[in-house]
Amino acid sequence: MDIVITPSPLNGKTEAIGSKSDIHRLLICAAIATEKTEIEGIFFSNDVFATLSCINALGAKTVINGSCCTVYPIESVPECPVIDCGESGSTLRFLLPVTCAISKKAEFLGRGRLPKRPIGELIDAIRSSGVEFNEEKIPLKTNGKLCAGKYFIPGNISSQYISGLLMALCAVDGESEIILTSKTESAGYINMTLSTLSLFGADIKAENGHYTVKGKGKLISPKKIRVDGDWSNAAFFLAAGAIGNEIEIDGLNINSCQGDKEITEILRRFGADVKTENGNVKVSKRKLHGCEIDLSDIPDMLPALAIVASFAEGDTKFTGAARLRLKESDRLATVHKMISDLGGKATESEDGITIHGTGDGLTGGTVDGANDHRIVMAAAIAAAYCKEKVTIKGWQAVNKSYPSFFDDMKKLGGKADVI
16 A cells, blocks of 8 residues: 655654564563563554564463453473564564573564575574474574583674573573674674573573573563563654654663664764753754764664665765665665665665755655655655655555554654555
């Protein structure tokens, strides 16, 4: 289905939704803990439902009451659980090693682009423990259990590999080591995992790409915990504030481990007015200018920041983004096409993209959402400030992470009509 956005600048205040990245980690840690955990502030999206379904398939029990989910941990694992990850890369990369730690056999399924997204290096690391795989990509079956030991894995392919192994090795008995064989990228997401695991009583020492995990077979439940506000999805509305009227968002922890909180400093570099205080972030427009941005640690920020760059004056060069070719879409290509389809100019490179801003913004047109939630949300924010109407094809992709995105956009003055 298509949605038509009529230009109408956004303005006002909204609340940050719960962080999808945080929710995945909390649900999985709760599933391998000693007793039940109440998780408050959950925002339910397709990816979150995928993780819920998978931990239930492993033997956990979950009870949902509004935005709270009580997780009763796994007591016994079915003989060969079927782990359907939907289209969620986080679910797959976290639960592949975790499942191998607690189940001798399992089958993994997925849809969309997920079967094409890389997990080879993660499989190689798990294989070193003696686990067998019948395929290199999903659908696949596993045979054998992950055990304590020494694991070598690159740090520049996906931080989710490291996060998954960290959680898994907490679920086995004995001391293990994870040694990164290349430079770490998206380090904030690994720190996020370490922070979550520490709340669940994990004993992990991290030093210069070397992690020592003293596994105890189970984590210790904190009993009750609240989800962090989502900087990744808040970034789209913060970007709107930078190119238009003031946007204010509550519920964002400036001390969060989420790397995407860097959005505030980057918007300042563009020239926007940004104020942060007590979980509240306000962004409003000033004269914007291009700049250089290394996305190595914050790749998911590209779609939102590309829109800001299109409304700035001068070139904005994004680098360190080769991994974006392996997301829900080839995001370097789809961001390039989105900007071009809206009347802007961009130049794509192997590991980045340069947006050629003129200060005049974007015209309008038709954008293919490419079944990518972040492309749809970026196009929608851009559309609010275009000169003409914008049609976005496949708008339902937002259900992956932010099903109420268009409702929240309308509350801020946006005009969106499904056709």
